Amino acid sequence: MITAVVLITAERGALPKLGETLAAVAGVSEVYSVTGDIDFVAIVRAREHEELADIVTRRIAQVPGVARTLTHVAFKAYSRHDLESMFAVGADKP
DSSP, X not given: OEEEEEEXXXXXXXXXXXXXXXXXXXXXXXXXXXXXXXXXXXXXEESSHHHHHXXXXXIITTSTTXXXXXXXXXXXXXXXXXXXXXXXXXXXXX
């Protein structure tokens, strides 16, 4: 499974409804509205790179109100459980 983080900039006036529209796109597992230079972060999961390309370039980028996308493909996932256990190393020792 390929996971990508897609940073999305919205066109002016599209913010109120764009998040829900993006969340309904097939292949998009989560959408977050965020502060800063971008407006939304979408988490996309696909089986192949070709499917990922289709989700981002055809399904997301063509949604009315999407001005720009910037995609980051994940190499490795670290779960909260993994991070907690990493920081707990040696914590049992006085």
